[in-house]
Amino acid sequence: MQQDFLTILMFMLFGAAFVVLNMVAIGRLLRSKTKYTAQKSATYECGEPTFGGAFIRFDIRFYVICLVFVIFDVEVLFLFPWAVVLKPLGWLAFIEAFVFVAVLAVGLAYVWRKGDVDWIPLHGHQAPGARLSEMDAVAAPSSAVTAPSSNPAPVTAAADG
Amino acid sequence: MEGLGIQLAFYSFAAVTIGSALLATMAKKIVNSAFALMATFFGVAGIYGVLGSDFMAVTQIVVYVGGILILLCFGMLLTDRVPDEFRVRSPRRYVGASIAATLTFVGLAWAISGTAWARLPHITDGSAEALPTTALIGNALLTDYLLPFEFASIVLLVVLVGAARVARGGTR
């Protein structure tokens, strides 16, 4: 089995060597020789002049969504060995994994209903149509990145209907 | 020849792991630490692979490199500002940390070297070709380890709900 890993390792080493060789050795031979200026080492951002640093403060919702991803990532890893042995173990194994997934489905329902996976800062739950209209109401997408609290919710919005 | 190749792979992965872990603790910028940590995770995955634990190697990459590290980077970007120099470099901390690390190392080395591993009946000498482990793990999870397996779903659920609640702050 280590042979299989050896293949992967060789592939990775070859890939790394390929990139380095191209960038350093072949690039040096092929590129035109020009003088070094300060602009050459500047950050390239689609040709526009850059402004500000790369370290802006992110919205906490990036974190929550990433966390939801990690949780379901781990879930899939639990299900992978299950899928391999499902056939020999039969229905009992199916039920066991079903319980496992069902519990996590409650977690998904939780983040869904609480609005953690909604991108537009919705406080409360409305019909899909209302969501669209609110999307129009949000002026600039950047406001969603910098200030989640810029859209204060009416207290009653948490009510479901 | 085969044994030598495995040994070579093991020690080079170990070197990558230790080297990048040192880099992660010593780097001046926290972003550099995070990227050094990625190399550490890869190195550990490599060690798992060399030791014939294929499923663990994949798990290590999928969860740690693909998930935890991203979460770590988001965590960095959530902080108010990322100062270039984020470490307080005081010799006292280095001394304290070195003593703690040395004691841990000596303790573990003592315990591991004091163990007569060959005497233990469940440990084989490793000359046999390692088998794929995924099916074995699947079998074990669904039979002998059914309770931890099922209850792990509750751990994941509590983590999900808890982290969302703490991050959100109970506004909804």
Next chain:
Amino acid sequence: MNLTLLLPEIIVIVGGLAVMLRDLWLPADRKDGLWAWALAVPLIALAATFLPQLDVAARISVDGAMIVNPEATALSGSFYLDGMSMLLKRAFCVAAALVILMSREYLSELNRGQGEFWSLALFALSGMFFCASANDFMSLFVALEVVTVSFFVLVAFKRSSGTSIEAGLKLLVMGSLSAALMLYGIAFVYGASGTVFFDQVVVNGEVTRTGLRDLLATGQLVYSTELLIGVMLIFLGLGFKTSAVPLHVWVPDVYQGAPTPVTAYLSVGSKLAGFVLMLRVLEVFSRSGPMVDSLTPFLALVAAVTLFYGNLGALPQSNIKRLLGYSSIGQCGYILLGIASAWTVGISGTLFYMTAYVVTNLAAFAVVILVSRATNSHEIDDYSGLGRKNPLLAAALTVALLSLAGVPPFIGFFGKFMLIGSTFGSDELRWLGLVGMVNVVIALYYYLCVIKRIYMREERHPAKSVVPLRLKVVLAISMAALVIGGIAPQFLADKTAEIAEELQFAPRPRGGEHR
């Protein structure tokens, strides 16, 4: 599979999920009623523990030797139902029910996002249940993680309060460290023995899976350095839960910063989950004489240091929650004292004291919640004159503190009596009994300081505490248990003696008189 045995666990988990889903689809103005749903779950689970189907003999005699009854295990031996797990499950149910009754008042201050509180409290309860029944190291670890992770969130539940968040973070860092230590210890035990299971599984007379109990009993697994290091690391990890020195540093800060009902829950639920696992692991390894000889001085030393740390640390405290935090470290020392002398009558005393500790500590915290609602403070100075303002409340706090101090005729006295008495059974632990007695005196001093303020000082806050019905119920139940348990301890003591007998700690190799 013998799933009937898991009925209380299934009730709690399904209940937790149901409360969570109910919260998601409940209009905001009706969410106040959710506490009743949450309260029903531990009560139903408590009722379920009395079902005759769950009354299975934990040990059976085969060829003259008492072995674990396979009928009392479920899920391929990972789950084990014996007298100890049953007693602790009932205690956990009572603790969760009382905490839910207390929490309603606190949560009404948060206008939103309280549904998670109930479901997380119930998931923590399910974790404690599985701790009480864990029969292999993997189940033990996962069950303990559910408890710990739930408490990370519950402690940091008051997001608007900086101290609550800080307390949650401290718990998270220390909890992760201790979990890592414990997992490493489990790896060592697995490395030394090749199994994480406590019991073997026998199918048609053939051993299909080995277990630690049997490996140790038959001498296939012998004492070795790596085994000892593994067990010690596991005990360190459990020591975090029980707030034993040296993993106690989080206790005062977390107790002070956490919402008070959560502090109450943490101080009984999480702590008892750690102790029950300590007893379980110790019972498994009691089959190895050299292991017992190595672990006993270690546990005794930790017990002595914990006793002194908790009780001396409590002396200068001016905040009641911090005081109760240090006092709970001290109480942990007493229980450890019983566990260290586990090979005599210590186990019975330990179980007795653990049960008594639930009602005593919860009563104290119920009064703390009520007083802080009136005075908006946790300073002990603000308890001045409580005896005149709220005579009943003052009496309840006095009884609870006296019971914690171990003054007759309350339940705590008999528990301390059994624990300290147990150390005199063996020669090498007699010094520990003296340490325990010295600490009774120290503890009495700071408990009496609080009582003195209650009755002999002028009041600082004129505001009287209004006691809602829910907290009246909590206080009535705990007071009744404290007094009845103190006057007639034999009901509980007989039960714990029976359980200690059933646990079958292997006879102490030397120094023990009782076997």
